[in-house]
Amino acid sequence: MTATTYNDASHEGEPTGFTRWLVTTNHKDIGSMYLLFSLAMFLVGGAMALVIRAELFQPGLQLVDPYFFNQMTTMHALVMIFGAVMPAFTGLANWMIPLMVGAPDMALPRMNNWSFWLLPFGFAVLLSTLFMPGGGPAGGWTMYPPLMLQTGTAFPFVIFAIHVLGISSIMGSINVIATILNMRAPGMSLMKMPLFVWTWLITAYLMIAVMPVLAGAVTMLLTDQYFGTTFFSAAGGGDPVLYQHIFWFFGHPEVYILILPAFGIISTIIPTFARKPLFGYSSMVYATASIAFLSFIVWAHHMFTVGMPLAGELFFMYSTMLIAVPTGVKVFNWVSTMWRGAMTFETPMLFALAFVFLFTIGGFSGLMLAIAPADFQYHDTYFVVAHFHYVLVTGAVFAILAAAYYWMPKWTGHMYSERLGQWHFWLSVVFVNVLFFPQHFLGLAGMPRRIPDYSVQFADWNMVSSIGGFGFGFAQLLFVYLLYKCIRGGQQAEAKAWEGADGLEWDVPSPAPHHTFETPPVVR
Amino acid sequence: MTAATAMKRAGQLTALAAALITAPASADFGLLNMTQGVTESSREIYGLHMTIFMITVVIGVGVFGAMFYSIFRHRKSRGVTPSKFHHSTTMEIVWTVIPLVILVAMAVPATRVLIDLDDTSGSEMTVKVTGYQWFWGYEYRGEDVQFLSRLSTDSDRARRLDSGIKPASVDNYLQNVDQRLVLPVDTRIRFQITGADVIHSWWMPDLGWKKDAIPGYVNEMWTEIEEPGVYRGRCAELCGRDHGFMPIVVEALPKAEFETWLANRQASGEGMTADADADTTPETDGELAAR
Numbered sequence: 068m069t070a071t072t073y074n075d076a077s078h079e080g081e082p083t084g085f086t087r088w089l090v091t092t093n094h095k096d097i098g099s100m101y102l103l104f105s106l107a108m109f110l111v112g113g114a115m116a117l118v119i120r121a122e123l124f125q126p127g128l129q130l131v132d133p134y135f136f137n138q139m140t141t142m143h144a145l146v147m148i149f150g151a152v153m154p155a156f157t158g159l160a161n162w163m164i165p166l167m168v169g170a171p172d173m174a175l176p177r178m179n180n181w182s183f184w185l186l187p188f189g190f191a192v193l194l195s196t197l198f199m200p201g202g203g204p205a206g207g208w209t210m211y212p213p214l215m216l217q218t219g220t221a222f223p224f225v226i227f228a229i230h231v232l233g234i235s236s237i238m239g240s241i242n243v244i245a246t247i248l249n250m251r252a253p254g255m256s257l258m259k260m261p262l263f264v265w266t267w268l269i270t271a272y273l274m275i276a277v278m279p280v281l282a283g284a285v286t287m288l289l290t291d292q293y294f295g296t297t298f299f300s301a302a303g304g305g306d307p308v309l310y311q312h313i314f315w316f317f318g319h320p321e322v323y324i325l326i327l328p329a330f331g332i333i334s335t336i337i338p339t340f341a342r343k344p345l346f347g348y349s350s351m352v353y354a355t356a357s358i359a360f361l362s363f364i365v366w367a368h369h370m371f372t373v374g375m376p377l378a379g380e381l382f383f384m385y386s387t388m389l390i391a392v393p394t395g396v397k398v399f400n401w402v403s404t405m406w407r408g409a410m411t412f413e414t415p416m417l418f419a420l421a422f423v424f425l426f427t428i429g430g431f432s433g434l435m436l437a438i439a440p441a442d443f444q445y446h447d448t449y450f451v452v453a454h455f456h457y458v459l460v461t462g463a464v465f466a467i468l469a470a471a472y473y474w475m476p477k478w479t480g481h482m483y484s485e486r487l488g489q490w491h492f493w494l495s496v497v498f499v500n501v502l503f504f505p506q507h508f509l510g511l512a513g514m515p516r517r518i519p520d521y522s523v524q525f526a527d528w529n530m531v532s533s534i535g536g537f538g539f540g541f542a543q544l545l546f547v548y549l550l551y552k553c554i555r556g557g558q559q560a561e562a563k564a565w566e567g568a569d570g571l572e573w574d575v576p577s578p579a580p581h582h583t584f585e586t587p588p589v590v591r
Numbered sequence: 592m593t594a595a596t597a598m599k600r601a602g603q604l605t606a607l608a609a610a611l612i613t614a615p616a617s618a619d620f621g622l623l624n625m626t627q628g629v630t631e632s633s634r635e636i637y638g639l640h641m642t643i644f645m646i647t648v649v650i651g652v653g654v655f656g657a658m659f660y661s662i663f664r665h666r667k668s669r670g671v672t673p674s675k676f677h678h679s680t681t682m683e684i685v686w687t688v689i690p691l692v693i694l695v696a697m698a699v700p701a702t703r704v705l706i707d708l709d710d711t712s713g714s715e716m717t718v719k720v721t722g723y724q725w726f727w728g729y730e731y732r733g734e735d736v737q738f739l740s741r742l743s744t745d746s747d748r749a750r751r752l753d754s755g756i757k758p759a760s761v762d763n764y765l766q767n768v769d770q771r772l773v774l775p776v777d778t779r780i781r782f783q784i785t786g787a788d789v790i791h792s793w794w795m796p797d798l799g800w801k802k803d804a805i806p807g808y809v810n811e812m813w814t815e816i817e818e819p820g821v822y823r824g825r826c827a828e829l830c831g832r833d834h835g836f837m838p839i840v841v842e843a844l845p846k847a848e849f850e851t852w853l854a855n856r857q858a859s860g861e862g863m864t865a866d867a868d869a870d871t872t873p874e875t876d877g878e879l880a881a882r
Binding site for chain 2: 350513
């Protein structure tokens with residue numbers, strides 16, 4: 068591909084309107100579509116969460132049938148994981164990685180277009196199952212057999228949707244790897260790359276490694292259902308626990324797929340607003356790689372109660388506890404980056420600081436869950452629900468929001484309203500804790516997860532949690548409004564929108580022109 | 592708006608939320624922690640839970656302390672000049688090695704408890720537990736007593752959508768069954784746990800553990816209850832529509848009373864009637880359809 072492809076003259080024939088977005092191969096357009104799609108799915112998944120919290124507001128069944136409740140818990144997870152968080156990170160990768168490494172576009176622009184456009188179709192299929200006879204999937208996002216095999220008409224559609232979403236993720240990852248390894252500006256060695264690029268490189272390898280494993284697991288479900296195989300049926304010589312092993316061999320790396328790019332974002336934002344270089348860059352890279360490696364050998368900690376042999380339980384307990392070491396290194400490095408800096412607290416920094424604090428709380432409960440005998444009590448309770456929402460909502464989602472505020476001036480060319488941003492942050496951070504902190508208590512006191520109704524001793528904390536849920540949910544509408552305002556107008560952003568910002572993306576004007584770095588910059 | 596005023600406003604909001612919720616509140620806000628349970632193992636598990644919790648609290652105080660100190664002292668508005676350091680091999684070795692040492696120290700007692708829980712030998716009696724959609728089956732091995740245990744009818748009526756019955760008015764709403772699992776105290780009991788249709792999980796917090804009930808598998812676990820009493824638990828693994836409505840109730844009796852109960856049960860022949868119900872899958876399926 069030569070530089071002439073990108074000269075201004077080629078703009079003349081470009082389609083406009085909807086066709087522009089449909090056929091675009093521009094990384095910025097595709098990045099924007101990914102981000103907006105993710106925001107839409109975040110609201111859809113959030114609405115499902117509100118159905119759950121509304122039903123759990125008080126004991127007794129008031130609003131929905133238990134089977135519909137189960138569809139909501141299942142779909143909420145699938146939509147949030149595959150529709151909100153993963154596409155948000157891919158959107159950020161599309162927008163920022165070429166700008167950060169000084170490349171003119173992603174390495175494989177047409178495939179990029181396809182990886183995005185698979186998503187709306189995948190989700191159309193997935194969400195349409197809610198309206199099918201027998202309803203949508205209701206066996207949990209983990210889709211354990213034999214329960215999953217009781218799904219109605221929706222069953223093959225769910226599996227097809229997962230295949231489509233998986234293909235999209237794999238293609239997105241190939242693109243990221245090809246871009247990072249081949250298109251860095253002269254002088255940008257691997258160990259000079261911004262940490263966001265590093266964490267995404269490692270994440271992309273994780274995705275390529277495990278998405279096919281998920282595809283395999285759900286395909287075996289499909290053949291068990293329709294083609295007479297018995298992979299997971301004990302009656303035919305199969306093994307229902309085998310599914311769980313395969314699923315979590317995908318599932319554990321998957322949760323790191325959902326958090327590693329967040330680590331990269333936080334490692335970008337904290338130095339900017341502390342006006343001080345990131346502490347321990349190389350140890351951050353090694354810690355990320357260690358976490359990625361460990362993610363492949365800890366999967367059965369999701370299965371401490373299935374009845375593994377003692378040796379298995381011990382191995383997975385020890386390997387899981389080990390994850391605390393590289394994760395701890397990261398937290399210590401972030402705090403050391405703040406130490407003796409000169410901090411200011413714009414919205415991206417507030418979300419980043421909340422991330423460090425609240426993600427660490429999620430890490431602590433994770434360490435508790437690693438202790439296998441204690442997990443015999445914690446497992447499948449609201450304690451686990453609290454744990455993974457602390458790492459995924461106040462972790463991954465807060466990091467995505469931090470990134471959105473941080474780079475919004477670069478995307479739109481306007482500064483967002485700092486006043487609205489601060490409101491959004493404080494409402495979110497207060498309500499998210501009202502929402503999830505009491506769930507620790509509920510789980511420890513004996514409330515299982517995935518139940519539509521509960522005995523009365525759990526009523527008080529559930530009511531608190533539901534109030535937090537509605538508060539947090541509606542606070543996100545403020546973000547939608549803020550984003551809309553920022554796209555429409557506002558104070559003109561400078562090329563380098565933040566005083567302490569560092570990186571190639573701040574060398575191009577704001578908003579970033581349609582084509583950037585047609586001539587690669589030189590990195591010292 | 593400055594961060595301080597925003598924080599103040601957020602504080603007012605929380606106060607408002609707190610005021611809203613204290614109105615219908617009862618003493619249940621006090622339900623905060625894991626039960627210590629009524630067995631030696633459950634107390635050991637509680638001990639591990641509190642130890643690891645206290646470790647995280649201490650680390651948290653250190654890390655968050657440093658973070659908030661930095662947030663308050665090292666802010667641009669105080670006119671500080673940012674330092675330039677970005678590396679310290681000594682510090683990085685220190686905060687890699689110290690957590691490792693803590694983890695090893697934590698792994699030792701955890702391993703001991705795990706080995707102990709894994710050893711189901713030396714049991715004096717065996718109970719087979721079978722999970723069904725959506726009730727439990729119990730069989731006293733070699734005693735010719737077996738029965739099914741379902742959600743009690745008053746809870747079952749109240750839990751229907753728009754039943755109009757207040758859960759608080761029902762005795763032990765959603766945690767009462769028609770037939771309790773009666774067990775003797777001070778007896779080493781082995782459980783054999785399996786599932787008939789899908790995966791369930793038999794969870795009794797007061798015994799300190801849960802174990803999955805998986806079709807085609809027989810999982811083993813053991814307990815030795817120290818206190819007579821009634822203990823309540825639940826199915827912990829999502830098992831379909833009525834997953835939330837298959838509670839577990841254990842009634843622990845002194846040994847002699849248990850023997851009397853068992854003898855009565857055998858004499859009444861109830862064990863035999865339940866037998867047909869519980870043992871064959873096709874009949875259970877019929878029953879499911881009926882439900």
